[in-house]
Amino acid sequence: MKTFGDVRALDGVDLDVPEGTVLGLLGPNGAGKTTTVRCLTTLLRPDSGKAVVAGVDVLRHPDTVRRSIGLSGQFAAVDEYLTGRENLQMVGQLYQMKAKAARARAAELLDQFNLADAADRPAKTYSGGMRRRLDLAAALVVSPPVMFMDEPTTGLDPRNRQQLWEVIKQLVSGGTTLLLTTQYLEEADHLAHDIAVVDHGRVIAQGTSDQLKARTGGERVEVVVHEREHLATAVEVLRGFGKGEATVEQHTRKLTVPVTGGAKLLAEVIRELDTRGIEIDDIGLRRPTLDDVFLSLTGHAAETAGQDERNGKQAAKKHGKQNGKQNGKEAVK
Ligand SMILES: Nc1ncnc2c1ncn2[C@@H]1O[C@H](COP(=O)(O)OP(=O)(O)OP(=O)(O)O)[C@@H](O)[C@H]1O
Ligand SMILES: [Mg+2]
Numbered sequence: 001m002k003t004f005g006d007v008r009a010l011d012g013v014d015l016d017v018p019e020g021t022v023l024g025l026l027g028p029n030g031a032g033k034t035t036t037v038r039c040l041t042t043l044l045r046p047d048s049g050k051a052v053v054a055g056v057d058v059l060r061h062p063d064t065v066r067r068s069i070g071l072s073g074q075f076a077a078v079d080e081y082l083t084g085r086e087n088l089q090m091v092g093q094l095y096q097m098k099a100k101a102a103r104a105r106a107a108e109l110l111d112q113f114n115l116a117d118a119a120d121r122p123a124k125t126y127s128g129g130m131r132r133r134l135d136l137a138a139a140l141v142v143s144p145p146v147m148f149m150d151e152p153t154t155g156l157d158p159r160n161r162q163q164l165w166e167v168i169k170q171l172v173s174g175g176t177t178l179l180l181t182t183q184y185l186e187e188a189d190h191l192a193h194d195i196a197v198v199d200h201g202r203v204i205a206q207g208t209s210d211q212l213k214a215r216t217g218g219e220r221v222e223v224v225v226h227e228r229e230h231l232a233t234a235v236e237v238l239r240g241f242g243k244g245e246a247t248v249e250q251h252t253r254k255l256t257v258p259v260t261g262g263a264k265l266l267a268e269v270i271r272e273l274d275t276r277g278i279e280i281d282d283i284g285l286r287r288p289t290l291d292d293v294f295l296s297l298t299g300h301a302a303e304t305a306g307q308d309e310r311n312g313k314q315a316a317k318k319h320g321k322q323n324g325k326q327n328g329k330e331a332v333k
Contacts, residue, residue: 002035002046002201009035010046011201017179017194019145022172024192025181028298032201033181034074037150040179041071054146054177070144074151074181076135080124084115084134087123091141102141109137112167114160128155136164140171147171149180153187165190185290195290199298209290216288216296218243218258221269225253226279237272241265244296253281258292 002010010032017023025033038044040051042062051058054068078087085106092102110119113133118126123134132155139147152168153161161184168191172178182188188195189209196206205212221241225234231248234255238246242257249255259265266285273280 001048002032002039002044008201010039010049013049013198013201013203015179015196015203015206017177019177020172020175021193022168022178022180022191024188024195025179025198026183026185026188026195026294027181027198031198031298033198034150035201036198037071037073037148037179037181041069041148042066043071068145070139070142070147072136072139072147072149072152074154076131078123078131078134078138081122083120083122084110084126084130084137085119087134088137088141091138095142097142105141109140112163113137114163129157129160132156133160133164136167140167143171143174143176145176147176147178149178151181151183153182153184161187185294189290197294197297205293205297212293213288213290216258216293218260218288219262219285220256220288220292221259221266222282222284222286223255223269223273223280224282225255226281228253230278231255233276234273234278237276237278238269240272241269247295256292258288258296259285 001008001012013032013036015023015025015036025036027033035044039046040053040058042058042065045059053065056064056068058065079090082090088106088109089099089102092105093099097105107116107119110116113136115130115133115137118130123131126134132152136149136152139149149168153164156164165187168178168180172191180188180191193208194206195209195212196203197212198204205215207215221238223234223238225231228250231250231253235246235248238255238257241259241261243260244258246255246257262285266283270280270283273283
């Protein structure tokens with residue numbers, strides 16, 4: 001458990017990550033993901049509880065733990081005045097690599113993270129996404145057996161995100177154990193063997209992506225209405241057929257509602273929409289996605305890839321949480 005004054009940041013987080021696998025930690029803003037990572041990486045002392053990382057007790061032997069882990073934090077920690085190359089070489093030297101080996105490793109990582117062109121510029125001239133990549137590269141200078149990455153791809157464009165996924169897959173196939181937090185459910189779906197959903201400092205669900213989807217159950221009816229003015233009436237109609245809350249995406253005029261009843265029900269929905277004079281562009285039945293799992297467990301829609309690039313990084317994210325809406329998706333009870 002970890003409290004900050006009155007805030008119970010962690011209140012019963014029980015996680016187990018088998019060697020050589022990836023655990024994805026998902027949760028809305030303020031759920032306790034970063035606090036969990038900070039406790040496990042010895043940066044923060046929990047008030048109570050026990051944690052073992054790479055076979056070592058984190059509270060009793062923090063120094064030993066530090067030697068076998070790598071961390072890439074939520075906010076990039078690079079030296080602004082050093083160039084990208086110097087930053088990476090410095091990390092190598094901190095880990096007692098020979099100067100030549102540190103240089104070679106730095107060059108390799110600069111290539112891998114698409115930073116070769118900017119390698120000899122001070123980091124303070126880097127864009128947000130470039131810093132993020134430099135920070136990740138720094139965490140990979142040496143290959144520790146256990147890695148922690150707190151929102152590694154937040155703020156990366158789709159191409160750089162894909163490339164980082166490849167780097168992560170290689171790392172894990174080489175035997176690294178990874179705990180990764182993310183707001184991108186597609187990322188968790190893609191990379192994580194196991195997923196833990198955290199909310200209010202507790203793990204509220206855990207399993208593989210398939211297990212979590214099966215647990216959420218049922219299918220989803222998805223409707224795209226032709227006219228935005230018809231959204232409200234369409235919500236009313238879907239609510240009548242649904243087995244849970246409907247999600248509305250204003251900008252795409254899309255409504256989603258969990259149902260049981262399959263194709264027969266779909267036909268009824270179409271008839272009812274028609275009776276009410278609501279013209280539709282698209283309608284379909286689909287299996288739940290990890291987004292649905294997240295929504296039904298936490299009551300929040302998760303962010304989708306691309307939001308950060310459009311809305312301006314962290315600020316948009318924190319704001320999204322405060323008004324209870326994210327990315328224009330809204331849960332309707
Ligand atoms: N140093 C601190 N002092 C006071 N409260 C804190 C501190 N660090 C975290 N908290 C609180 O603990 C809770 C969990 O925060 P944490 O940073 O772990 O969330 P998170 O899941 O990483 O969120 P995000 O998705 O926004 O990164 C929040 O309510 C936060 O305000
Ligand atoms: Mg965080």
